[in-house]
Amino acid sequence: MAYLRPHSIEEAVGALAARPLIVLAGGTDHFPARVGPRAEEDILDISAIAEMRGIAEDDRGWRIGALTTWTTVAQADLPPLFDGLKLAAREVGGAQIQNRGTVGGNLCNASPAADGIPPLLSLDAQVELVSAAGPRRMPLADFVQGNRRTARRGDELLRAIYVPRPGHLARGDFLKLGARRYLVISIAMAAGVIERTGENTVAAARIAVGACSASAQRLPALEHAMLGTPIDKSLAMRVTPAQLDALAPIDDIRGSGAYRREAALTLVRRLVGRLAAA
């Protein structure tokens, strides 16, 4: 059994190029999947790679290192654009998980109910993958390909998440629906960002729904319908059931598919209403 804990990305991707390794960061998805009898595994622990931690800002936007914890996100000094992501950060498990679990891990685990994915979709996030052959970037929406499926190749690491600077004044929000207050897997969730013009109309809107399809989805028809409209009480009225047609909610232990579809509509209406009132 091998257990590698490199301090640099170069060492890490070098190891990945040589042989398959299970990547371990905060451990909060890794260990729960290994309760009971377990085969031995070769592990690449990336938690000591300092350059993958923390949030940095430049003219073009923000770079969130993949090892940034949810607690760091929740406590970071970030503009209202990130309000939805910060709310989601406080819903990823309990405080123990938020202290260890990483943004990158949440994306790579690619649960349909990952709390981090809808708000990052609403931030138009891109992910950066790196391998011994070099880096590549892609939109988050392309990276997450389905239930626990991503575009990451076995020789790649997710290095960072990039959030572009919006062209206008922007605010984000997030709503989660679960059957208890803490430590709960979402039945459905909605995240959104609205950018507003000087005339208080919608300059851009990005709305995403999670836990209602194999991977969280943006709602382009709704986003388009909101463009240019005034930001007031009427904004939530622009949300229609048809705009959510692309969702494919399933029946499971947490709720029926029909209920999820209806709840998603309610959440999205409330989310847009809250963003308009903010």
Place this chain on the structure above:
Amino acid sequence: MSAPIRFRLNGTEVAVTAPPNRRLTDVLRLDLGLTGTKVGCEAGDCGACTVLVDGAQACACMIPAAQAEGTQIVTVEGLAAKGEMSALQRAFARHGAAQCGICTPGMLMAASDLLRRNSRPTEDEAMDALGGVLCRCTGYRKIVEAVLDAAANRPEASPPPSGEAVGARLQRVDGLPKLDGTERYGDDVAPADALWLRAVRSPHARAIFTLGDTKALRAKYPGLARVFTARDVPGNNGFGIYPTIKDQPVLADGQVRYRGEAVCALVGDRATIERIRDDELPIAWQPLAPLMGCPAAKAQGASAIHAHLPDNVLITGRVVRGDVEAALAQAAVTAEGAWETSFVEHAYIEPEAGYARRVGDRLEVHACTQQPFAHRDEIAQVMGLPPERVRFIASAVGGGFGGKLDLSLHPLIAMAAWHLDRPVRCVYTRPESMASTTKRHPAAVRGRWGADKEGNLVAIDFDGDFNTGAYASWGPTVATRVPVHASGPYKVGTARAFARAIHTNEPPAGAFRGFGVPQAAVLHEGLMDELADKLGMDRLEFRWKNAIRVGDATATGQVMEHSAGLAACLEALRPHWKRLRAEATEHNRRAGNGHASIRRGVGIGCMWYGIGNTALSNPSTMRLGIAADGRVTLYNGAVDIGQGSTTVLQQIAADALGVPVDCIAQIVADTARTEDAGKTSASRQTFVSGKAAELAGLDLREKVLRLANAGPKARIAIDGRRLRVKDGEAERTVDLSALKPDLPGGDVLTGRGRFDPPTKPLDADGQGVPYATYGFAAQLCDIDVDVELGTVKLRRFVAAHDVGRAINPPLVEGQIHGGIAQGIGLALMEEYIPGRTENLHDYLIPTVGDVPPIDVILIEDREPLGPFGAKGIGEPALVPTAPAILGAIRDATGAVVRKLPALPHRVRAAIKATQGGTQP
């Protein structure tokens, strides 16, 4: 093996050589011997293993040893590092924030993280900090109170003087080890050289199988000492609660009847048994079509799960009094309805654990239990040994709630230790605990109730199917207890109640806080609401009018002679009911203008509960001794599973003997050193063992007074090796060292008390005196329902409980808080589905944020049979909660939720049904 991993642990540098991917919990507990950090799930779902890593709370179960390198780690053992309890630990003790104590280290560490950053947190901040730690006992309120009060650092209260222990707000006498990490639970007691045992379990709900030769497996894994199978069971390969029903095999013999049933046991070193995958075992499975749910098991032509029960009906309990059809035909109003409940998992945070060892020709088992004597006898018959050659020593129990009344790992470790002559330990994983151990019976209950036009209940008709799973366990108990309680705590002349326990290919349903009564209460309270509405009567007043009172007969023909305090409970709730109802009406009127998505409602639930076994003997014997050196010892066979019996029995014994409560020490739940106190079950330990403790105290007191030739009012003081007995002006001295120390434990004087509550057998119509006394309660619940999402937000409970006498009010409050929390789970979120919710993130129990403020009102309608007037509280606390919540949902929205738990999609569907299926 790589270089040692170095970190600071509780302020001291440590270096440990361990595999880098080993969980930090294992490093702390096994490599470093610090067992204060508990393991509840290994998946970050329960938070029991919370430690501080560089000051921030984290689950040690999800940290690989390698990541500890260079960090500062603080565990619960580090909180009182200088030998003095921290302010936070003392606040936990003051507030009764620890019951079983298994979550306490995690709670303390999570709270420490918060208090380091913020010494005066708000309640919301405290809840956010504790949100990742589950507690199944306390209902969280006292934990939050303790965290908010930690900064106050209040002085300790002095213990009550002689004769004033009963009724005192005494801290639990066994509390300190729960706060400093030294309490020894089932997984904390094994010797270092013990072998480990892991059961291999059926992945099929129903199958036949053959087990091939395991020689190749043993050759591949030298660390595998032996594979145990059904053939290795030396005695009877069958156990069960009832003397005549030993239907559950220790290891399945060719066929399995539920998913999770043990088929063989691997014993060896830990690494080996954890590395062997189930599919490496030479097991040839032939799955059969399972019977899931009662309708399938009852269906015409359904195959028999047990050959001797062709219709899969284990037992039918019945209570019949009068002509129900005629009475209902004449009733002015009737209400009819049906409800369904789900499997509910006990979800104690401590998974089953313990070890066994062979001592010559005797066997010693140290493990979790709720009934050490019955477990001793059951292990003996499985091992083919006489009971006196088996000693059972209960470990501290990290929550039970009925789930540790059945055998689990005990016969496996006993058999392995016996054959191998080595200590053998075992701890269940969380999924294993959930899949293999008992559950609350899913119930389908139906009923029709009638009242006359003055609002007097005239007849009840009840019928219930209880899914008892693959093996009998406590199914007969549920089937006999439910019909007795089916009427609810109301006077009704005519009754017919049937309850069937039906076998299915699902986990055995056994004992769970209430033995089926909580399921039946959902029906009786639902129908009481409907009748009240039809009569145009207030829901509380209708209950008050029909409340059973002293002098009234029950449906079994038992006349209540004493201590029937339901009416008093309702009277205590009345002003709260009126105020909360008025507030809800006002809220909903205002909400009509714009906030229509939130509707407020108030619900009420009433209950009664027979204390002790149903029409069966259930004695307890307690012994109290004084040694030559003046030490007083209570030999107490009752297991304290967190509810506080150790404390309560000590209070009772102290007052009965007439000595200060803090001068008594105890030996608890060791079959070699204590007598049989019966099960910690059926809310019986305060009432039954409490009475036995009182009698033991009185017996010892009489002996002391006789020696001193003193009268009954004399005062006893212990002064080293002498007793000073003051009778009026006269003081006499008894020299203890002059007495012969030939009694058990080296005592020179001993008192013994035995109590078996008086009952009369039930006849074929269920007529008789099933219980010596009953607990009563009524609870109110104030809630908001989000009608668009179907979510329920609980705002407040007001709980009035007739406990006869509160021996220890904080412990009684703790039971009520915890019972309400479990009632919330039953009502709103808990649904065990075999194979799908075998962990604590798919199976939800309430978190700290799900239990609202609770106002407790104690009604003390003395029970003359009980010790100092006391009855029981454990189960009564839970029974009325779900009915109150469902009633509040109905009050808020008009919707009747027929299937529990009332998950958001079910509430939403019920609301839509009341709106005629149209969308709002």
